[in-house]
Amino acid sequence: MAGAPDSVRTAVLPIAGLGTRFLPATKAVPKEMLPVAGRPLVQYAVQEALDSGIERVVLVAAPGRDLALQHFARDRELEAALAARGRSRAQAEVRMLPTLGERLTAVEQAEPLGLGHAVGCATQAFGPGPYAVILPDDLVLGNVPCLRQLLDVHDQLGGTVLAVTSLPREELRKFGVVAPGVDDGTVVEVHGLVEKPAPGMEPSQLAVVGRYVLAPEVCAALPTLVPGAGGELQLTDAIAATIGATPVHAVRFEGRRFDCGNPAGMVAAGVAVTLADPSLSEVVATSVRALLSGMDGEQA
Template identity: 50%
Template sequence: MSALKPLKKAVLPVAGLGTRFLPATKALAKEMLPVVDKPLIQYAIEEARAAGIEQFCLITGRGKTSIVEHFDVAFELERTLEERGKTETLAELRAMAMEPGSLVTVRQQVPMGLGHAIWCARAFIGDDPFAILLPDDLMLCDTPATKQLADAYRETGGNVVAIEEVPRERVNKYGVLDVAEDKGRLVSVKGLVEKPPPEEAPSNLTIIGRYVLMPEVIAHLARMERGAGGEVQLTDGMASLIGKQPFHGLRYEGRRFDCGDKAGFLEAQIAFALKRPDMAPAVREFLKRYA
């Protein structure tokens, strides 16, 4: 096998309207909603960086400028923190600053599905492998989820998607794997189906919002073929690669919180707070009042 190209690029689709969180998201990008004290988009960027990602493309829509500004240098704020001796907070802000030229944005003018959003990043992707992170899926893992995928990519080559088992009655909410061989941690894939009825699903192994894909997926997405829901589905594009390139599902180690759902978002607040030594005792104490 020829040498693998290093995984250095990530695409983060952030064009969604966040209607499930209205009115909070009327004037605020949903990806800027904080879990404890960091917005969802920052968790995703930090996770990607921990996997060795160096270049980032945000697929944005109207009203998303706050996301880009969040990663810009805030000179006045930094000067004020410095004058007030807030060295720890200042260090945190400076640590999240992006390297010049490492963050680009592409506008998805019309919401035509996740596959269309990824196609919008075609110039950024070029001929390189790339990761996709959906910020709504917030991951709590000892080893960052994208790093787990990157490690699997270096092991198998080709395409790797993060997967988890769900109750069969819920498979119609996900892309579902048709399994060729189940090796435990890694699953060899022979087919993909987007949001199948439970009785037609080939398995209960579903794809979550973390992917490492080869650039050849763009050629299929460029056809603009409409799939489930009348949208351009990324799952259909990935399915076109099966049999031509390696394709594996990875049972990642950790927990996923669906922060596109109100209950999932609230659970994430508690779970992430309990992982913080500075907050866990107080959180455990107040939770007793609601038991």
């Protein structure tokens, strides 16, 4: 009789991307440090990992990119300045950061060779897994952390678990797409994966988005990867290589996903976060309504 699945204690956050869609801002500021309603993307990802029960978070960063680690470091001078000015809410936010930072470590990705390579940099440093992976570009807002939902399925079924969402066919060429098997409406057996399929070759409309739980077998396959779609080492190729040998499932997660890898998604995420903040929601809602009303007037 098979034992219970190994607990997932480590999450990998790849943050080595160039952020070209946000230039010129990302010329000096790494994409993972761009703010959504005052907090950088990487902070949302770290918080989700820890809220999901993860014990260690590994940042996979480009050489010289240490701003994310600096963000979570203690800054006593700033704390004192905020206290002197009576900025208690900001002071509390800043004082909380080092408690997140205690769980962080970093490894270097010398070259941007793809997501499979980025995850491989972490597994080479910390062993065979299992691992969780969070892509900070994909911000998911909901009552239960997206990663926690995947971990719950992993605890029941073991193997590899992927977050998926249904997308229009014209958007699927940018994603890994699942070839589904048995589907109970939430959890889907994965019989195959196609990375960035050509139009008309999509096996379904279920796209893999930003959250993974990887079985040790996937981690073992990473060093054998050859360049795939886009000339990069694709994580989906490593996952696909294990299908049949280890269980692979996809989860239609609860929550709203924002693609913060592009400016429109970043703006939408900022609006959603501020509307959920009682101290900001009224003024933001009023501003958004005024903007939309003005647009309607211009189009009339």
